[in-house]
Amino acid sequence: MKRFLPTLLLLQLLPGWLAAAEIDFVRDVRPILEKHCYECHAGDVRKSGLRLDIRSEAMKGGELYGEAILPGEPGDSPLVQFIADENADLVMPPDGERPTAAEIATLTQWVEQGANWPDGVDRVKLEDPRDHWSFQPVAASDPPPTKNTTWARSEIDRFILARLEEAGLQPSPEADRRDWLRRVTYDLIGLPPTPQEVEAFLADDSDQAYQRVVDRLLASPRYGERWAQHWLDVARYADTHGFEVNTERSNAWPYRDYVIESLNEDKPYDQFVREQLAGDTMDEIPATGFLVTASVLLPGQIGKDEASKRLARQDSLDEIVTNIGTVFLGLTVNCARCHNHKFDPISQRDYYEMQAFISGVEYKDRSYEKPLTAEQEQQLLAWKQRHAEIDQLLVPFAPLAGSNTKRSMVNSFENWDRFEPIRTQQVRFTILKTNKYEPCLDELEVFNTQGENVAAAKRGGKPSSSGDNVNVNRHELRFVNDGNYGNSRSWMSNAVEGGWVSIEFAQPEEIDR
Numbered sequence: 001m002k003r004f005l006p007t008l009l010l011l012q013l014l015p016g017w018l019a020a021a022e023i024d025f026v027r028d029v030r031p032i033l034e035k036h037c038y039e040c041h042a043g044d045v046r047k048s049g050l051r052l053d054i055r056s057e058a059m060k061g062g063e064l065y066g067e068a069i070l071p072g073e074p075g076d077s078p079l080v081q082f083i084a085d086e087n088a089d090l091v092m093p094p095d096g097e098r099p100t101a102a103e104i105a106t107l108t109q110w111v112e113q114g115a116n117w118p119d120g121v122d123r124v125k126l127e128d129p130r131d132h133w134s135f136q137p138v139a140a141s142d143p144p145p146t147k148n149t150t151w152a153r154s155e156i157d158r159f160i161l162a163r164l165e166e167a168g169l170q171p172s173p174e175a176d177r178r179d180w181l182r183r184v185t186y187d188l189i190g191l192p193p194t195p196q197e198v199e200a201f202l203a204d205d206s207d208q209a210y211q212r213v214v215d216r217l218l219a220s221p222r223y224g225e226r227w228a229q230h231w232l233d234v235a236r237y238a239d240t241h242g243f244e245v246n247t248e249r250s251n252a253w254p255y256r257d258y259v260i261e262s263l264n265e266d267k268p269y270d271q272f273v274r275e276q277l278a279g280d281t282m283d284e285i286p287a288t289g290f291l292v293t294a295s296v297l298l299p300g301q302i303g304k305d306e307a308s309k310r311l312a313r314q315d316s317l318d319e320i321v322t323n324i325g326t327v328f329l330g331l332t333v334n335c336a337r338c339h340n341h342k343f344d345p346i347s348q349r350d351y352y353e354m355q356a357f358i359s360g361v362e363y364k365d366r367s368y369e370k371p372l373t374a375e376q377e378q379q380l381l382a383w384k385q386r387h388a389e390i391d392q393l394l395v396p397f398a399p400l401a402g403s404n405t406k407r408s409m410v411n412s413f414e415n416w417d418r419f420e421p422i423r424t425q426q427v428r429f430t431i432l433k434t435n436k437y438e439p440c441l442d443e444l445e446v447f448n449t450q451g452e453n454v455a456a457a458k459r460g461g462k463p464s465s466s467g468d469n470v471n472v473n474r475h476e477l478r479f480v481n482d483g484n485y486g487n488s489r490s491w492m493s494n495a496v497e498g499g500w501v502s503i504e505f506a507q508p509e510e511i512d513r
Contacts, residue, residue, distance in 0.1 A: 023110040025117050032103045036083070036093050043124070052079075053124055055117045074111040083107060129345040134330070177202055181213060188217040190226035224264035231259050234327050235293050242295030250486045254368045255289025273328060286368065290327075294319035296363045298487075320358050321351065365488045392451045395513065421449055421512040428502040431493065438469050439499050442490045444480050448509045457481050460506025467494035477501075 023029060033052050039045070042053035050062030061068040065078040074080045082092040084104045099107075110116070143158035147165055152158045164171060175183065181201050185193040193201075201213055217223060237256060240246045262272055279287030296319060302312045318337055325333030335341045336351035372380065398418040399406065408415075427446050431439040444463075446455035455461040461481045468477050469492040480491035480501055493499025 022116075023106060023113055025110065026121050028106050029110050029117075030121075032099065032107060036097070036099050036103075039096075040093070054122050055119070058117070059115075069111060069115050071115040072112065074108045077111050077115075080104075080108055080111055129341075129343065132344075135345075180210075184213060185217060188214070188226065189220050189222035191222060221260075221264060224260040224262075227263050228256070228259040231263075232256060235259075235290055235323060236295075237289075237293045238295075241298060243297065243301065245298065245301060247298065247487045248485075249365065250484065250489075251365055251368055252289065252293075254286035254370060255293065257370070258284070258286040258289070277324070286370075290323065291320050291358065291361050292363050294323055316363050317355050317359065317361075320361060321355050324354065324358075365486075388451045391447075395451075398513065416513055418513045421510050423508055423510045424505075425508045426502060426504045427455065427511070428500055430500040431498055434497045436497060438493050438496055440475070440487070440490050440492045441480055441501060442485055442487070443483070444491075444501055444503060446503060446505075446509075446511050447513050448511050454505050454509045454511065455481050455503040456483055458483065462504045463491075464502045464504070465491065465493070466499045466501075468492065469494040 037052050040047045041050045043051075046062075048062040048064050050068060051057035052068075059067065059069055061078070068077065068079045070077045082090050083099055084107075085091075143155045144162040146152065146158055146161045148161060151171055152161050161171065178198060181193050181198060185191065185197070201209060204212070237252070237259075239249055239252050241249055258275075262275075275282055275284040275287035276290035277288075279285055296316050297312050302308055318334055321337075322332075322334040325331050331344050331346065332341070333346055333351060333354065335344075336346045336348050338348075340347045395418060398416045401417050401419045429441070429444055431441075444455055445453045446461075448454050453459065457463075457478070463477050463480050465477050465480075468475065470476055474488055475490060475492035477491055479489045481503060482489060491501060
């Protein structure tokens with residue numbers, strides 16, 4: 001029996017020896033985490049925001065329970081609790097093989113010993129999104145060496161040539177003068193060269209021939225028109241509101257013209273950016289059209305309840321933040337509207353701080369009278385006179401009201417009613433029936449026999465109505481004869497399926513339509 005005493009003594013000492021042994025993270029702990037935890041808490045998979053394959057992330061814990069590992073306190077460490085206690089609210093792992101008693105004991109002892117996780121043992125590195133190359137300052141690069149030392153005319157050419165040589169390619173032959181002129185003209189102004197321009201260039205043998213062509217094209221007004229389209233596409237410019245209604249934005253054009261003129265003036269880019277973000281403080285009101293280029297719901301498309309109104313307001317602000325982020329930063333800042341950005345270093349806090357910057361911006365439709373030059377004034381006057389002449393020529397083709405001739409079907413754009421000339425100082429337009437909604441009238445025009453709209457407000461026409469369905473700056477009675485077209489400048493009755501509008505002229509007139 002004595003020969004078994006050393007063995008019994010060893011068995012009695014073994015538990016104490018194990019408790020005293022130091023648990024090694026790499027040898028003892030990480031294999032357990034890899035086996036039972038990494039499927040849901042490592043790499044790009046971070047359920048509940050918990051990542052266990054990087055020390056700093058593991059110690060920080062997840063979104064629900066805070067720090068997952070409390071050194072020296074295994075009983076209070078969620079990592080140990082969820083693995084060891086089968087009665088816990090969240091038993092981990094939820095599926096698959098459960099950790100053995102020995103594995104649980106190892107994790108428990110490791111935490112109890114201080115959860116020693118040495119630096120430099122992680123197999124992956126926590127990447128800081130701010131370290132991405134696109135966020136780094138631009139650094140100068142020396143042009144690479146090339147085998148062909150005669151082709152390049154600039155340092156940029158050397159970069160291109162080096163890449164061609166790397167791919168085993170040779171530069172294309174130089175274009176002849178006619179092809180070059182055609183390409184550069186299309187590129188800069190979007191139009192082909194005229195025959196006269198081709199002949200002049202081919203006849204110019206001077207060293208400055210190419211430079212003169214480029215200077216001429218850059219000085220052309222067509223240059224701004226050609227290249228503005230690229231900026232306007234990025235800024236999502238449109239002449240309509242979008243969505244299924246897609247009504248016209250009659251006052252969007254000043255921003256378009258601003259972009260064209262800025263390019264033609266060779267405006268510095270930093271000034272170009274500032275004006276679009278804060279043009280109202282820099283005497284460049286049209287530039288702020290950038291902030292409201294995106295699609296937006298109109299008042300009639302928004303629900304009456306407060307929740308719908310608040311959502312629509314947030315959607316409109318989000319469109320502005322989106323525009324600023326994509327156009328000026330090249331980033332999808334709007335992803336952080338609901339959560340921290342998954343890829344870029346943009347937090348939800350960053351998003352709403354940016355939104356606060358533009359929270360005072362409203363989508364409104366307001367007219368903008370751009371000062372005309374004397375030449376433009378003459379052109380406009382001539383156009384109006386010619387338009388009136390054409391209108392008068394078309395009058396006889398419109399059927400007389402009350403005759404047996406069928407008139408054109410009523411449409412939402414323009415409707416004429418012609419009648420025998422009558423002298424009066426007031427006209428009432430009565431709506432007898434609609435499609436179950438309040439009637440909406442864009443513009444009521446009454447013409448005298450000389451083709452002049454005598455109902456216009458600028459001619460002294462005074463409107464009255466049976467009642468108005470008024471929104472602020474929308475559907476007001478004053479819009480029915482203000483000379484502006486579009487739903488946002490229309491009148492709406494406050495009665496379903498009926499109503500009337502009356503216009504009193506400044507003086508008696510002989511009218512016929």
